[in-house]
Amino acid sequence: MEKSTKTPKLMENIMTIFQRRTSSTSPRSPVDLDSPKPLPFLSPLANSVVSRCSRILNISTQELHTCFDTEFPHLDKQQIIYARNLLEFCSYKALQLFTSRPDYLIDKDFRRLTFDMMLAWEAPGVDIEPINKESDSPSNNQIEDDEGWSLFYTSSTEMAAQVNNENTVGPEAFTRIAPACAAIADVVTAQNLFDALTNTSGSRLHFLIYDKYLQSLDKVIKSAKNVVAASSNLELVDGEVILDVDGAVPTQPVLQHIGISAWPGRLTLSNKALCFESLGVGQYEKPARYDLSRGLKQVIKPELTGPLGARLFDKAVMYRSTLVEPVFLEFPEFKGSSRRDYWLDITLEILRAHKFTRKYSLKGIQESEAIARAILGIFRCRAVREAFHFFSSHYKSLLVFNLAENLPGGDAILETLASCLLRIGACSAQADISGSSFTEKKLVECPVSLVTLSVLGLTLDKDVEFDAKATYLRGYVCVGETNQLEAAVKQLKMDTGKAEAAQLTVNQVKVDGIDANFVIMRELLFPLILLASRLKVLASWEEPFKSTVYMVLMCYIFVSGWITFVLPSILVCTAAFMLWHRVVNKGKLVDAFRITAPPNRNAVEQLITLQEAISQVEALVQAVNIVLLKIRALLFAVVPQATYSVALLLLLIAGFFILVPLKYIILSLFMESYTREMPLRRESSYRWLRRVREWWFRIPAAPVQLIKHEESKKKK
Structure with a gap:
């Protein structure tokens, strides 16, 4: 019943459109044309648009239809797509002629016609009803127009009431019709322009907004x-x-x-x-x-x-x-x-x-x-x-x-x-x-x-x-x-x-506080931390049997040349792990990574923690600077005897690198560091490291002089 009551009103509106004078619509002198004959496969609104385009072009709708079939025989013949392509053809040709006058933006018939083109594009066939969706407005901001009444409402339903319950236009129709007139929209930014115009109307464009935009563009x-x-x-x-x-x-x-x-x-x-x-x-x-x-x-x-x-x-x-x-x-x-x-x-x-x-x-x-x-x-x-x-x-x-x-x-x-x-x-x-x-x-x-x-x-x-x-x-x-x-x-x-969706996940996982970020980092790096702790236990020789087995295995890998396959094997295993999860998960979301949050701290405690972290960083930078200054002292022979010893050691190492293959050098470095805590070497290693530290402490640091920079600002 509701559909049958709407049909007479719609046909009445269409007849009013057909009876509209052509003198204001056509940019050139109209000629007497036969009464428009609707095309049976087009919707009433699409027939109205094609009829008005034929009046602008001074040819009949049947001639337009024949011209379209002649010039575009390769396009899809499916009814809906065919109707839409025909509508685009008529619209583009009419807009081409209409936009040849300098005052077309202020023409009310031009603004109404282009909007109806978008409406007809969404429902070009007889079996498709016009889209008239209403959704809540995402914003409560009200903006006054020149006449003083609100242009954007908190409810798009109220907005539709102001425009006499007219149909609204979606983004696809706008981006196909509006760029045909270069002044109205650009094909690159048409979607963004539509988003700006529908900022508070539920992503549907009302004629009142569109008309207001074209009037402002003309001004x-x-x-x-x-x-x-x-x-x-x-x-x-x-x-x-x-x-x-x-x-x-x-x-x-x-x-x-x-x-x-x-x-x-x-x-x-x-x-x-x-x-x-x-x-x-x-x-x-x-x-x-x-x-x-x-x-x-x-x-x-x-x-x-x-x-x-x-x-x-x-x-x-x-x-x-x-x-x-x-x-x-x-x-x-x-x-x-x-x-x-x-x-x-x-x-x-x-x-x-x-x-x-x-x-x-x-x-x-x-x-x-x-x-x-x-x-x-x-x-x-x-x-x-x-x-x-x-x-x-x-x-x-x-x-x-x-x-x-x-x-x-x-x-x-x-x-x-x-x-x-x-x-x-x-x-x-x-x-x-x-x-x-x-x-x-x-x-x-x-x-x-x-x-x-x-x-x-x-x-x-x-x-x-x-x-x-x-x-x-x-x-x-x-x-x-x-x-x-x-x-x-x-x-x-x-x-x-895709980039926006990825950035949204990044913004969601950001947390405040130094301790919370350290806790998250520690949990994410837990597998590597666990592996390092296991290697440290083996290198401490607390369990001699396990440490000996690991040392023999590593020596065999180095000597046999399998060390070159270690990194490729790790990469292959990682890739297999990722592909396996891709097949098993099938696009499912990953479960949230559960981490126990650290106890809450007030602002003063967070400032103290930050100050301690800065002090530790400062101490680390000072230690690095001292090492660099001592190396500078050795390079420039501030202590001649120490410089002579270091130079002789560097020559021996260079000869060692020339005569010994690289894999044996890596093996010797591994054996020296791994067996340092071995019961047979523990005492001698401790004594040797102590002598090296004592020798290092006796190296003076190269002098440093800080010169204050005097800034001279020219004031005009």
Whole structure:
């Protein structure tokens, strides 16, 4: 009964969609088309999306279907997969044409259409119902939007009520549709962008959040164009775009520390440099420009700053290069350091993008495409930060080059990206709108990010002209296929998941306290400690029979040459032990290693224990230094007689090594140390060791003189 009541409402909504005017949807003048004929194997929502795509492309749905069968005959014909591939084909072609206008991000129909594409991708067939899962929100933080009401709720059910019980989108649909529009998402960071947008909505994307994100992205891009037009004080070079500005508001200045002096001012980041304008008398002075595009061994990292050079507040970024002394840029704020972290990340993104272009020798349009990709990533990062008032600078970054730099295996993404960029050429002369797989293999890659910025009004390379309508702007996604870059991202995701799981186990077994860690180490090394104690008992000759048998056995091993097989035998036994446990356990979790915890100690007792440990380490270091100084005295003949004796002994040992095989030398050393406590040798060994110690005590230590270092600090 419940399903039958929902069906009329759904069909009513679909009919409303079909009756929508095409003038606002289509980026070009519509023509009179026949009423859309639903494809029988598609779901109602998928038919709605295909119908709207046909109106945008000015061809019927049947022609679209025929074009898909002609251009992609090799794809899987299974009903669900076939329907999904057809939906991707129609969506990519429609987005290609829709994104040729500069104002598509602000178009409500564009935002609704792309979201419906994601919904239809999850349920493309007639036998699949749309996914509408709701789960509890993992966070209780509420964030206000521009109208003043809460955007994120403690319950995703309440959130769904606000958006009129609409269906929500999952990560797979988002990562397949959103990267088709280069401004909305990048195939490398699409999953991380989805995680950021669904931070408090149970890993399902609501249309309200998606719509808010695109509106914020449009505002960010428009503000970047306005700043470029109004930046009269900055001397911008050709192709330079201002990405963000901070410090223009008097209540939130940026402080530049040089020596013990600090000056407020305005900080500007472009795709080529970082500029700081000191605030003078009523106006900004000439900016200090720190070039990020040149290979100057530049270092950018977080740093501590404070008044008069004191290192108190962790809210600054340090910049240093071969041409510039360390400069500290402080971002004061009352709580946390998110403002500093944001500027650190976006500055490093530009720096790493230029390092990437130099490493792989990218020039011209290829270099501009890499920088354009970094610029779009920063715009998305700004849009998320300004729309939802949060920003995560953890490893799940929204910035491509930061992500590849910080994640294990990220170099594989950079290598794949470089191979894609190296295939880029001036594709405007070879334009093709068909998008067939055969044509794609023949044509070179297109600079999608660069053209996207050009369409949005930001030009990086004036020497290259593009016809956005004639260029196949489908991003790095392929109909029904996973390209190299997407495969590298998926592989990295799997490896990162394994690394996260391993790191989680590491964090779980960490314990506090020196005694507890010593107890754990002793229990883990118990087999080796037990073996050493058994050998010590044999070497003490407390049981003469066992000690004699062990000595004869070891002598036979040395003489017969079996000693060379001892280490390989140990390795083989260890490998067999591990493989046996792999077969027996069959992936089961290992039982927890039970260790009796030491008695609890208060803070004072722990400090005393730490002081005793430090004293023991200090005494050990002193003893080692004394040994080294006595050796130095022997080398430089401070005691001539002792030096003569040691030199003669070294000559005898050298001759012994030349004349006697190595296995007999090892055997003699073993016999000497093992039989030292033997009843026949105990007295003589004790007397000989005592004479050696007495001789060693008579060796003086070489003198040492400590010179105090006078530090001279230049104060500016």
